[in-house]
């Protein structure tokens with residue numbers, strides 16, 4: 050049906066291998082045309098003395114396939130290990146991190162029914178540039194870097210995303226009453242580019258006020274674009290109050306490459322017990338299917354997943370008040386999804 | 391009853407003068423022993439060309455009385471105006487920003503009944519050091535500065551606060567998986583000082599995960615200590631989901647000086663219409679009364695305010711589902727409080 054698209058896959062750490070297996074099983078049954086190359090990343094690679102958690106040969110492969118489906122990994126504490134997430138985002142130029150946070154009321158417990166927010170997080174700059182230094186044991190500094198071209202790319206991405214997906218409003222959060230040059234630049238670029246999208250409503254909020262509103266009445270937001278660190282914090286907030294951080298997928302998009310993942314971590318204590326929830330990774334891979342031009346498979350898989358949730362089939366981490374439910378293991382959950390394809 | 395304690399008061403902008411008048415009226419009726427000196431700050435001072443929004447003579451007065459009760463002010467956009475909040479915090483060495491965020495369920499609408507969280511925010515360092523520069527129109531940088539002594543002061547304050555107020559747990563939020571030197575220092579100091587308070591439970595959470603948990607299940611937290619910017623964002627989140635940012639007061643504490651305020655802004659569009667809610671400023675001034683040794687007046691005023699809320703008397707900004715309520719103006723609300731003293 051499709052020419053198979055080559056993608057690179059990494060199973061990661063903790064519950065990673067189990068949820069990746071479940072996800073790939075569903076994708077295959079759903080008819081995705083994928084040619085899968087596997088690489089090793091994370092803890093095992095760090096332990097071999099590689100401070101980035103990924104070998105050069107794996108990076109080369111990634112760059113050939115251009116599309117990367119990544120399970121969560123563990124970064125060992127201390128010892129100069131660098132975050133693989135941050136490294137790949139920077140090496141591959143993945144400037145946009147897109148995180149849809151949707152309430153599945155009444156099928157998943159939420160205090161915020163009707164919530165449907167997409168956080169578009171700048172993914173390379175800000176305090177994540179990784180420039181930190183310590184002159185004396187008593188003082189440390191970290192550089193927050195914001196560039197005009199970085200702002201332009203992410204702000205345009207947010208408006209294009211909103212237009213492409215029939216969204217109505219783009220909000221921008223910064224703290225430019227304090228950081229007038231850095232966050233001010235982000236805000237200014239938002240005001241410059243916004244008018245090119247006259248059909249979209251737009252607004253700017255100081256991030257503390259925006260965050261409070263997002264946590265209290267998320268249903269008033271649609272697409273929100275923001276610098277890296279705010280996006281890190283507030284996408285976790287939004288995913289969690291929508292129902293669970295375990296249900297959110299994430300697309301990391303660049304001009305040449307793209308990486309798809311779950312927003313949650315590897316949950317090492319749950320590993321190897323058939324307990325992990327593959328939903329976040331599966332929804333990440335649904336975004337991947339759209340990205341590689343297999344939108345109808347994406348829709349089929351997404352719908353099967355929705356029907357599974359609606360039928361009350363859940364892994365152990367998901368709560369839903371007052372509705373009969375079945376507690377499924379990772380594999381049982383995956384089979385329930387494939388049965389609904 | 392008390393020797394009058396000299397304090398400096400500033401009425402600020404927007405709804406500031408109205409809520410300050412209401413607050414001072416309640417304090418007086420409550421029997422607070424205060425000798426009030428008034429200074430002018432904010433918009434009018436900025437407009438006279440003073441880029442800090444406060445004259446030197448006012449600062450001198452502040453430093454004499456040592457205690458400052460401050461209404462919200464307006465900082466004009468652009469033109470090199472500096473945030474008066476940040477300036478006074480730095481000039482007066484107000485290193486601890488204490489923000490209790492309490493649910494008044496069922497008297498004020500909240501999705502988080504039982505919430506009772508105190509955010510202890512570091513108040514001088516971090517990106518708020520105000521060191522920002524721009525080499526070219528295309529790139530701007532801001533310095534995040536963290537010092538060991540700054541961390542020690544705020545972490546110790548948080549543990550002492552918890553002990554003094556019979557709290558059970560102190561949580562610490564940082565992003566030290568990315569900012570290993572700066573946020574790492576904060577986390578390390580937390581781990582160093584914590585064991586001196588063996589009766590208090592303690593935990594560290596990465597700020598994105600902590601923020602998500604705070605927004606979803608705030609009732610699991612007690613005292614939370616964190617660097618400046620996270621505290622700015624998450625105290626607004628906590629106050630808002632507890633019921634309303636309009637109900638939260640804030641204490642800014644230093645070794646010599648202290649400043650008390652509401653956490654909300656001047657709401658200029660509501661100004662001059664008897665619409666402002668004096669609760670945030672009043673609860674700030676209750677903390678002030680404790681600070682200056684008038685704890686029994688503080689309790690009396692606090693209880694009268696609580697009874698007012700419990701009797702369903704509210705200003706227009708407060709919602710409470712399913713309970714009969716009366717919508718009061720600023721003055722009517724203040725009179726309702728004094729009637730319950």
Ligand SMILES: CC(C)[C@H](C(=O)O)[C@@H](O)C(=O)O
Pocket residue numbers: 132134135281312567568598
């Ligand atoms: C693991 C960590 C480096 C990462 C981040 O901070 O970006 C994670 O929290 C995320 O949001 O993807």
Ligand SMILES: CC(C)[C@H](C(=O)O)[C@@H](O)C(=O)O
Pocket residue numbers: 226227257473475476622653
């Ligand atoms: C007005 C602003 C400078 C201030 C801050 O960011 O600290 C405010 O948001 C606060 O939290 O007191």
